[in-house]
Amino acid sequence: MTKAYWINTFRSISDPDKLAAYVDLAGPAMLAGGGRFLARGAPAAAFESGVLERTTVIEFDTVDQAVAAYRSAAYQRALAALGDGAERDIRIIESIP
Template sequence: MPKGYWVSVYRTVSDPEKPAAYNKPAGPAVEAGGGRILARGGRVVAHDAGIAERTVLIEFDSFAHAVAAHGSAAYQAALVALADGVERDFRIVEGVD
């Protein structure tokens, strides 16, 4: 079964306190959903129309687990803390089996 991935790129951060407030509940929510952080805020080399900004990559055992974790009450509560403090490109992607 193919794994599922969350890919999130922070295009802009207008309120640096919001991501910090989001990270506190988001980490446990991701872990509870079976997510494993593979990359978070390390170096980025962007090509073409890419943006060399903070990028987060989280792996789940399946695409269904990744979708379910995003929809969980715990993760939705974490998103409230993030609110309008950032502009990010967030995707859930199915891996190759």
């Protein structure tokens, strides 16, 4: 099986307090779902249509594991805490075998 990578890019952050509440809940939810944080924070550089907002890369053993982490009750609580505090783009991709 190939690994999966969750790439979470924030396009904009409108409420830092809601973001902080999300981060407090989302990190433990990802770890509980089998995720391993590989990178997170502001990008060192962005090109073409990239934005210099918070980005997170999380490794999972499988796509199914990553999708299950997204759908988990714990992560859904994190999303509820974030609410309209940010606009994001989340992608889950498989590694190259």
